[in-house]
Each structure stands twice: as structure tokens, then as C-alpha cells.
Amino acid sequence: MDKPIRAAITGLGATVPEKVLTNADLEKIIDTSDEWITTRTGIRERRIVSDGESTLDLAVQASRNALDDAGITDPSELDLIICHTVTPEIPFPATACLIQKALGSSGTAAFDISAACSGFIYALTIGQKFIETGTCRKVLVVAADTLSRFTDYTDRSSCILFGDGAGAVVLEASERSDRGVMYTVLHADGNGWDFIHVPAGGSRTPASRETVDNHGHFIKMRGRDVYKFAVAKMQWLLGDCMEKCNLTPDDVDLVVPHQVNIRIIESAAKKYDFPMEKVYVNIDRFGNTSGASIPLAMEEARRNGKIGPGSTILVIAFGAGLTWAGAVIKM
């Protein structure tokens, strides 16, 4: 009998824009303080795109880094490109098609998905299924977002949170049973669609002078409601991933949570007695970069020697939709 095929991560890449937006910068434009932001969120600074930069620029750079890491010199070897973004280059066509053009892999299938901060895990799961079913051998999964483009810098309750970035992985078919995406779990609850959303610019409320005047193209967020839901779901995800894969905290090398808020991350870790040394946190320097946050953190964790070949990592995320998702990965 043929051995089951697994989706192994053979390449990992990430990037952030150069421009830094610190809490001190925000103090100059809204009524806030570094102390308030740091205590409530753990964020000290974030990276945001400059004029002329875009989601596509970040996505292409992260993709190139992941392809280099995988040793793929000819991008036309890719069978599929999946891009998660809630901040696409333009409303359509898909940002994935623009990435494909930039990489020069004409003919490779390409599409976008949208699952907000859970988007990387959703896209990873789709890529995993394409590989495990034997449909594809090599898949590029990219998560790229420029939330700063949709952030209302007059709304102090939300603008402190968001940053920009992109991360990408190359998935390849592998017959090794001890390597790859071992487990994924995806959920959504559309009843909470308005917890975090952008009201205008879609088919129901297209762009108009009024939508611009009313700040309708910016993120609206019910912060306290999001917080409560996120704590519950991040805790649940950690428990589910360990239970389904028969793992204890001792078996896990690193938890890489969506960088949503240090207090939410700590509450999930505490529930299962995960020492914080086993939980990767870089929210202080990048803020919440939506779908990009997990691959960005994974790439940094590997560079810092926290994970390497053979490591078992748990990734968990929560986001608009509402969506929540988790995965267990053997590097």
C-alpha cells in the first residue's frame, strides 16, 4: 500500500516594512500613553507601510524568502499559490494572481482566501489538503496584510493594535510520517461578524463621499467583546490541539500564537501551565499583523534558534469573522 503523503514545510520566509510606528508616535496623534498601550496590549511599536508600499510588495518579498529557503529557484515548479489577505492589493483580481505574476510562475493556480487573523492557518490547511490528496506536490502559502491602510488613526481604541507584515511557507509532498502539518482545526461564527469589520467599500455600501466622511472604510472594533471571545477560543484551541495529537506541554517545543494581545496569549498559556519561555511573543515589536503574525513569528523563532528541524510547534489564532483555528506542525 502507498504511504500516506504529508505536507512538509520546506521553506519559511517573512518580511515587515521598514517604517516604525512607536507608542510615542501615537501619543502625538491621539490621547493615549505608552504606559496604557504597553500594559493593556504588550505592544511598544509596530511596522507600517510607507506611501507607495503595499500588501503585494510584502507578499512577494516573503514569498521569495520562502522559496529561497526551500531551495526552489524556478517558481514555475509551484502547483498552487494560496494567499490569505483581508487587505488585498486591489478589490480584484486576487492578490495571489499578482504574486504569481511577480514570481514569474505563469500557469500556477492562484487564489485568495479571507479569514482575518486566522487566515494563515486556514490557508495552510487548504494547502495541506491539496497535498495530502495528491492534487499538488508544491504549494506556496502566503499571508500578507497591511492593516494600517484600514486603520482609523483617530480611534484610540483600535489604532494602537495594528501593524503590517507578510509571511510565507512552501509546502511539499513528503512520505516521511514524522514531518509536516500533523493536525489542523478550523472554526467560524458569523454571528460575531460585526465584532471587527470594515463597514463600507463592499457591494452593500459602496464607496461614496459619505462613506469616506464617516470613516466607513476603516476597521470598527468592539474591543471588550473581542477580548472575551479571544481568551475563550485561544484557550480552547490550545487544549484541542494537545488532546487531538495526544500531546502534553512537555512534548511541545514552542507555541506560536497569533500576536493579538499579550494578556490574551498569557491567559491561554496559563490555563495549560505552559511556561512563557515556550510561547513565542514578538507583539512588542510588530503589534497585530493579522494573518501574517504567525509565519512572521515562526520565521523569527527559527532565526533565534527556538525551533528547528524536528521541533513540534502549536499555532493558534483568532480573528474577525469571527474565525479561530489551530494546527500542530512538525518542522
Ligand SMILES: CC(C)(COP(=O)(O)OP(=O)(O)OC[C@H]1O[C@@H](n2cnc3c(N)ncnc32)[C@H](O)[C@@H]1OP(=O)(O)O)[C@@H](O)C(=O)NCCC(=O)NCCS
Ligand atoms: C482594545 C483593548 C486593548 C482595550 O483594552 P480594555 O482593557 O478592554 O479597555 P476598555 O475598552 O475597557 O477601555 C478602558 C478605558 O480606556 C480608554 N481607552 C481606550 N483606548 C485607549 C488608549 N489607546 N489610550 C488610553 N485610554 C484608552 C477607554 O476609553 C476606557 O475609558 P473609560 O473607562 O473612561 O471609558 C482590549 O479590549 C483588546 O485588546 N481587545 C481585543 C482587540 C483585538 O485584539 N482585536 C483584534 C483581534 S484579531
